[in-house]
Amino acid sequence: xxxxxxxxxxxxxxxxxxxxxxxxxxxxxxxxxxxxxxxxxxxxxxxxxxxxxxxxxxxxxxxxxxxxxxxxxxxxxxxxxxxxxxxxxxxxxxxxxxxxxxxxxxxxxxxxxxxxxxxxxxxxxxxxxxxxxxxxxxxxxxxxxxxxxxxxxxxxxxxxxxxxxxxxxxxxxxxxxxxxxxxxxxxxxxxxxxxxxxxxxxxxxxxxxxxxxxxxxxxxxxxxxxxxxxxxxxxxxxxxxxxxxxxxxxxxxxxxxxxxxxxxxxxxxxxxxxxxxxxxxxxxxxxxxxxxx
Amino acid sequence: xxxxxxxxxxxxxxxxxxxxxxxxxxxxxxxxxxxxxxxxxxxxxxxxxxxxxxxxxxxxxxxxxxxxxxxxxxxxxxxxxxxxxxxxxxxxxxxxxxxxxxxxxxxxxxxxxxxxxxxxxxxxxxxxxxxxxxxxxxxxxxxxxxxxxxxxxxxxxxxxxxxxxxxxxxxxxxxxxxxxxxxxxxxxxxxxxxxxxxxxxxxxxxxxxxxxxxxxxxxxxxxxxxxxxxxxxxxxxxxxxxxxxxxxxxxxxxxxxxxxxxxxxxxxxxxxxxxxxxxxxxxxxxxxxxxxxxxxxxxxxxxxxxxxxxxxxxxxxxxxxxxxxxxxxxxxxxxxxxxxxxxxxxxxxxxxxxxxxxxxxxxxxxxxxxxxxxxxxxxxxxxxxxxxxxxxxxxxxxxxxxxxxxxxxxxxxxxxxxxxxxxxxxxxx
Numbered sequence: 001x002x003x004x005x006x007x008x009x010x011x012x013x014x015x016x017x018x019x020x021x022x023x024x025x026x027x028x029x030x031x032x033x034x035x036x037x038x039x040x041x042x043x044x045x046x047x048x049x050x051x052x053x054x055x056x057x058x059x060x061x062x063x064x065x066x067x068x069x070x071x072x073x074x075x076x077x078x079x080x081x082x083x084x085x086x087x088x089x090x091x092x093x094x095x096x097x098x099x100x101x102x103x104x105x106x107x108x109x110x111x112x113x114x115x116x117x118x119x120x121x122x123x124x125x126x127x128x129x130x131x132x133x134x135x136x137x138x139x140x141x142x143x144x145x146x147x148x149x150x151x152x153x154x155x156x157x158x159x160x161x162x163x164x165x166x167x168x169x170x171x172x173x174x175x176x177x178x179x180x181x182x183x184x185x186x187x188x189x190x191x192x193x194x195x196x197x198x199x200x201x202x203x204x205x206x207x208x209x210x211x212x213x214x215x216x217x218x219x220x221x222x223x224x225x226x227x228x229x230x231x232x233x234x235x236x237x238x239x240x241x242x243x244x245x246x247x248x249x250x251x252x253x254x255x256x257x258x259x260x261x262x263x264x265x266x267x268x269x270x271x272x273x274x275x276x277x278x279x280x281x282x283x284x285x286x287x288x289x290x291x292x293x
Numbered sequence: 294x295x296x297x298x299x300x301x302x303x304x305x306x307x308x309x310x311x312x313x314x315x316x317x318x319x320x321x322x323x324x325x326x327x328x329x330x331x332x333x334x335x336x337x338x339x340x341x342x343x344x345x346x347x348x349x350x351x352x353x354x355x356x357x358x359x360x361x362x363x364x365x366x367x368x369x370x371x372x373x374x375x376x377x378x379x380x381x382x383x384x385x386x387x388x389x390x391x392x393x394x395x396x397x398x399x400x401x402x403x404x405x406x407x408x409x410x411x412x413x414x415x416x417x418x419x420x421x422x423x424x425x426x427x428x429x430x431x432x433x434x435x436x437x438x439x440x441x442x443x444x445x446x447x448x449x450x451x452x453x454x455x456x457x458x459x460x461x462x463x464x465x466x467x468x469x470x471x472x473x474x475x476x477x478x479x480x481x482x483x484x485x486x487x488x489x490x491x492x493x494x495x496x497x498x499x500x501x502x503x504x505x506x507x508x509x510x511x512x513x514x515x516x517x518x519x520x521x522x523x524x525x526x527x528x529x530x531x532x533x534x535x536x537x538x539x540x541x542x543x544x545x546x547x548x549x550x551x552x553x554x555x556x557x558x559x560x561x562x563x564x565x566x567x568x569x570x571x572x573x574x575x576x577x578x579x580x581x582x583x584x585x586x587x588x589x590x591x592x593x594x595x596x597x598x599x600x601x602x603x604x605x606x607x608x609x610x611x612x613x614x615x616x617x618x619x620x621x622x623x624x625x626x627x628x629x630x631x632x633x634x635x636x637x638x639x640x641x642x643x644x645x646x647x648x649x650x651x652x653x654x655x656x657x658x659x660x661x662x663x664x665x666x667x668x669x670x671x672x673x674x675x676x677x678x679x680x681x682x683x684x685x686x687x688x689x690x691x692x693x694x695x696x697x698x699x700x701x702x703x704x705x706x707x708x709x710x711x712x713x714x715x716x717x718x719x720x721x722x
Binding site for chain 1: 329332333334335337338342381384385386387388390391393394395398399401402403405406409410412423424509510512513515516517519520523524551554555556557559560561562563564566567570574580582
């Protein structure tokens with residue numbers, strides 16, 4: 001599709017940029033939807049440990065294959081994220097370290113290992129290694145069309161899986177002891193939901209980076225929660241909020257390439273949250289303030 | 294290059310870098326001890342991310358890294374995070390982790406955007422944010438008594454000494470507040486002020502480490518040494534001292550390893566801290582995994598040996614009574630191994646039918662069978678269990694009863710010489 005000659009300077013956006021924007025928007029939307037159950041289950045920061053750990057897998061996958069193929073790197077990141085969650089469970093079972101300290105240990109040590117590997121790769125000048133640093137804070141400018149389609153497809157698959165198990169997920173989110181008493185495999189459902197969060201954290205890496213990607217699965221759901229008490233509405237709203245934040249981040253970092261995408265996405269989501277926090281009709285600060293008067 | 298010249302070359306460049314990292318680690322470990330025992334590790338995580346905008350704004354306003362303005366900015370940002378988290382919890386009904394997740398990611402994002410957007414006007418490397426620049430620390434010096442001392446080392450030292458003195462001066466309050474905040478409040482301890490003080494201390498330790506190890510890896514220095522020390526001892530002051538030592542050692546080893554393999558010192562220090570923790574999880578003397586496995590294995594082995602002794606004792610009893618030799622079940626492999634061990638240690642010897650108890654073996658077997666039958670008598674009298682339900686619990690507890698308990702059970706059930714099955718209870722050897 002070619003634009004008419006006169007308006008070309010205004011819309012100097014390549015086909016690739018558009019596809020990437022759509023792909024990242026899909027990721028934002030998916031992360032918003034999947035994140036809802038993490039927030040409802042009061043496990044908002046579990047994804048953070050997985051997110052920081054993805055860097056190790058990304059670096060190892062690069063070292064193993066010697067190439068910077070996004071799918072390979074993301075599979076590596078997913079595996080190391082899952083491994084970190086496994087270590088977290090083990091520490092909880094086998095040591096007397098408290099849960100919060102265990103989370104902080106897994107998060108910081110795995111991030112340290114990731115940084116060590118990435119810096120080592122960069123310092124040795126391995127071709128293509130310099131680009132690994134974009135996984136720290138997210139940079140969508142380097143994504144190809146194929147990458148974007150992959151990210152969107154994985155996000156869609158994750159959302160589809162969640163929608164298929166919506167009834168069970170809702171049950172354990174609101175009354176896990178009832179679910180356990182009536183024979184639902186609560187532990188397996190929990191692992192399934194956490195694994196979905198890990199998937200979204202990994203596909204969110206190119207958009208938001210290891211440090212901030214957890215915001216994608218926390219802030220939109222928390223904002224959506226302010227507007228509604230119904231799970232389907234919350235999922236929908238959260239998806240829309242995530243999508244809008246991701247689009248904003250991609251658009252601004254496309255115009256100002258120096259800015260990493262991740263922080264911009266987070267700032268947009270935080271803005272949406274602030275508006276929701278103050279202005280939501282029932283639970284919002286303003287509405288309650290007026291009711292009390 | 295000899296070992297010594299590595300530390301003295303270039304005005305002691307490496308020595309200064311290691312000293313700075315060690316000082317930062319010491320301050321963080323001290324604060325981290327209180328954070329970890331008060332279950333506030335994730336507050337440390339949140340604060341270490343959230344000081345970034347405070348530092349960046351202070352630097353934009355003309356402050357220098359390590360200068361007073363930056364310290365104030367960092368403390369303000371840290372308190373802002375905690376205040377925001379509490380506001381989101383009380384006003385928005387958010388759970389604490391969700392509130393922290395919103396607050397610190399947003400503040401960190403603000404900091405990163407300002408750093409990158411104002412990169413030309415700001416004397417702050419974006420890489421510094423993520424993993425610090427310990428390698429460059431020795432090049433920014435101030436003269437002290439004619440010696441060029443790195444600025445970051447001075448800041449870290451001042452912060453550590455301040456924190457240490459404060460901690461020593463308020464130690465009793467800290468311990469009281471950490472372990473029983475309710476009682477502390479009732480006793481008139483200003484709990485809220487102590488907590489705020491801890492938050493300020495966290496911010497100071499973080500900002501002292503910012504230049505050397507970056508905003509994120511400081512979490513490792515805060516939490517990991519304290520969690521490691523907690524596996525080794527249970528006294529709070531010992532945890533604190535041990536955590537400081539672990540932090541200092543990890544800083545030195547991490548720096549040297551990073552130099553050897555040409556990578557980031559901060560990341561390597563975090564990795565070494567993680568290895569220390571892993572080593573203690575495995576090898577801690579009381580509840581390390583290896584110690585626990587050994588205990589369990591040792592106990593299982595003792596049970597196996599005692600069961601075999603008791604089996605041979607019962608076999609002899611059956612023969613003496615004129616019963617046929619009991620051979621309902623063949624011995625398992627474990628039984629055979631235990632028999633061989635008993636023979637090696639001189640507790641059984643080759644006899645006409647398998648093994649015969651020697652003097653020492655008979656003594657031990659007497660105790661086991663005596664425990665077993667006394668317990669059956671006691672259960673038969675007090676628990677109203679049918680006869681065929683007495684054996685399994687006795688089979689379990691016979692390995693746990695000592696002479697004193699046996700004596701008291703005997704006093705309780707009377708000095709009758711037989712158990713509920715009518716078998717003789719052997720006397721205490």
